[in-house]
Amino acid sequence: MAKPRVALDVEIPSDVRYIEQVVELAARQCRELHLPARKCSLNLPVALTEALSNAILRGNAISNGKHVRVRALVSDDALVFDVLDEGPDFDIMAERIDPTTPDNVMREEGRGLFLMHMLMDRVEHIRSRGNVIRLTLLRE
Amino acid sequence: MAKPRVALDVEIPSDVRYIEQVVELAARQCRELHLPARKCSLNLPVALTEALSNAILRGNAISNGKHVRVRALVSDDALVFDVLDEGPDFDIMAERIDPTTPDNVMREEGRGLFLMHMLMDRVEHIRSRGNVIRLTLLRE
Amino acid sequence: MSFSISKQGDVVVVDVEGQLIVGNRQELKQKVLDELERGEKKFLIDFSQTGYIDSSGLGVLVSLSKKIREQGGELRLANLNDDLQTLFELTKLDTLFQISDTRERALESF
Amino acid sequence: MSFSISKQGDVVVVDVEGQLIVGNRQELKQKVLDELERGEKKFLIDFSQTGYIDSSGLGVLVSLSKKIREQGGELRLANLNDDLQTLFELTKLDTLFQISDTRERALESF
Ligand SMILES: Nc1ncnc2c1ncn2[C@@H]1O[C@H](COP(=O)(O)OP(=O)(O)O)[C@@H](O)[C@H]1O
Ligand SMILES: Nc1ncnc2c1ncn2[C@@H]1O[C@H](COP(=O)(O)OP(=O)(O)O)[C@@H](O)[C@H]1O
Numbered sequence: 415m416a417k418p419r420v421a422l423d424v425e426i427p428s429d430v431r432y433i434e435q436v437v438e439l440a441a442r443q444c445r446e447l448h449l450p451a452r453k454c455s456l457n458l459p460v461a462l463t464e465a466l467s468n469a470i471l472r473g474n475a476i477s478n479g480k481h482v483r484v485r486a487l488v489s490d491d492a493l494v495f496d497v498l499d500e501g502p503d504f505d506i507m508a509e510r511i512d513p514t515t516p517d518n519v520m521r522e523e524g525r526g527l528f529l530m531h532m533l534m535d536r537v538e539h540i541r542s543r544g545n546v547i548r549l550t551l552l553r554e
Numbered sequence: 555m556a557k558p559r560v561a562l563d564v565e566i567p568s569d570v571r572y573i574e575q576v577v578e579l580a581a582r583q584c585r586e587l588h589l590p591a592r593k594c595s596l597n598l599p600v601a602l603t604e605a606l607s608n609a610i611l612r613g614n615a616i617s618n619g620k621h622v623r624v625r626a627l628v629s630d631d632a633l634v635f636d637v638l639d640e641g642p643d644f645d646i647m648a649e650r651i652d653p654t655t656p657d658n659v660m661r662e663e664g665r666g667l668f669l670m671h672m673l674m675d676r677v678e679h680i681r682s683r684g685n686v687i688r689l690t691l692l693r694e
Numbered sequence: 695m696s697f698s699i700s701k702q703g704d705v706v707v708v709d710v711e712g713q714l715i716v717g718n719r720q721e722l723k724q725k726v727l728d729e730l731e732r733g734e735k736k737f738l739i740d741f742s743q744t745g746y747i748d749s750s751g752l753g754v755l756v757s758l759s760k761k762i763r764e765q766g767g768e769l770r771l772a773n774l775n776d777d778l779q780t781l782f783e784l785t786k787l788d789t790l791f792q793i794s795d796t797r798e799r800a801l802e803s804f
Numbered sequence: 805m806s807f808s809i810s811k812q813g814d815v816v817v818v819d820v821e822g823q824l825i826v827g828n829r830q831e832l833k834q835k836v837l838d839e840l841e842r843g844e845k846k847f848l849i850d851f852s853q854t855g856y857i858d859s860s861g862l863g864v865l866v867s868l869s870k871k872i873r874e875q876g877g878e879l880r881l882a883n884l885n886d887d888l889q890t891l892f893e894l895t896k897l898d899t900l901f902q903i904s905d906t907r908e909r910a911l912e913s914f
Binding site: 434452455514524525526 | 713715716717745746747748749750752753754756757760776777780781784785786787789790
């Protein structure tokens with residue numbers, strides 16, 4: 415198997431208004447690698463938007479001077495996006511709720527981690543200098 | 555004076571279809587730093603598009619696996635964009651023609667370096683591992 | 695990425711053009727709340743020109759539906775494409791909202 | 805970012821929505837050349853919905869104007885905003901093209 419190669423590497427300020435363009439770059443990458451159309455139009459854009467907004471709003475807490483980085487890695491069987499923030503550790507398992515229960519469905523928040531897990535083939539949390547959320551989309 | 559800080563750092567494949575989104579990220583940066591509207595809507599988008607397309611088409615010659623990187627540096631008095639390719643050296647002075655002469659105005663190519671110089675406050679070519687085109691926009 | 699508001703009979707129709715996401719959801723919220731404050735009661739959000747919606751966009755829809763109901767009004771949605779339909783099903787929000795296939799059917803349903 | 809083509813009398817009108825740049829200029833070129841091949845002679849490109857144009861976009865306009873003239877046709881431009889007007893002046897392309905303030909005036913000028 416070939417070594418995974420970096421296909422995209424973007425660092426932006428902690429401001430949610432940059433998200434849409436970064437996601438559009440990633441979606442283009444997804445289309446050019448000929449992943450299924452649905453994964454490029456829905457799964458990736460929504461999951462990556464969630465990871466980016468959590469990194470900006472939760473991880474970096476919108477701090478001036480802190481950055482968020484997205485790196486795409488392409489391998490033979492998958493497209494992997496790492497979203498890096500500069501924030502404190504958190505427990506991705508504990509934070510994830512089920513927003514579909516009758517109690518939760520009326521809540522205005524708490525659907526981000528859930529959607530990432532539903533829309534991606536794999537979601538991992540790696541603790542490094544900050545948090546790394548690794549989103550994996552299989553080519554299949 | 556404060557140390558210049560990296561405000562944006564984007565690495566893309568050698569494919570011109572990524573240019574527009576990268577330029578939109580840069581233009582957003584320009585607007586958020588409150589540079590004059592005209593510089594953010596015309597000067598920066600056009601000059602950066604020229605530098606990126608030269609980096610992709612001329613520098614990297616659209617090679618698969620080669621990347622182009624854009625880095626924005628913000629200082630007290632300027633916004634600086636470095637566009638890095640992985641291509642061979644070239645002579646930015648010698649390559650620049652005057653596309654406005656009666657002979658040249660009908661040509662279909664050769665307006666890129668000219669527009670960069672007209673639209674930016676400063677254009678520099680630095681030879682590093684590849685070419686670095688440094689575009690400077692004063693805040694004024 | 696923009697929201698255009700028009701009036702069809704006594705229904706306020708909002709077209710969401712582009713994405714409804716964390717970067718712009720406040721704008722949609724404010725526009726609808728302004729109309730609600732003006733006394734409007736019937737709202738239709740049309741997604742025929744929408745790309746994708748993130749969790750904060752979905753959150754704004756939930757929030758608006760509550761606020762509109764509190765004022766005795768109604769919020770309906772129309773024209774979810776397959777991608778958006780999937781999102782509403784995954785989150786079970788399809789059980790919370792009245793969703794129509796077309797704008798016409800949504801307008802008739804009030 | 806898209807190009808829409810319509811016909812007003814015997815003039816082919818092309819609206820450039822978004823940017824005209826290296827990533828999409830071939831699409832504009834091909835659309836206009838297709839119409840030229842079909843025998844159309846009068847062309848108007850309307851920039852009222854255009855953001856910016858890069859050197860390769862300008863190059864395509866020059867190329868099209870030559871090709872249309874070779875077939876005995878004419879290319880006119882309309883609705884350059886201040887930014888675009890500046891670009892045409894910097895490159896002296898304002899001397900090469902016939903440019904009108906409005907679509908109506910451009911249509912009358914043929
Ligand atoms: N990058 C992150 N850094 C720190 N905390 C995070 C991060 N991502 C998620 N969290 C935590 O997980 C919680 C749940 O996230 P999510 O499901 O996206 O819902 P929401 O962001 O709407 O609260 C957040 O409220 C936050 O406490
Ligand atoms: N990054 C680069 N790497 C190598 N050559 C370059 C680069 N940028 C510009 N050039 C050279 O300079 C020439 C003039 O560039 P430009 O003025 O942008 O016009 P055009 O790209 O339309 O030819 C190019 O044709 C190319 O030979």
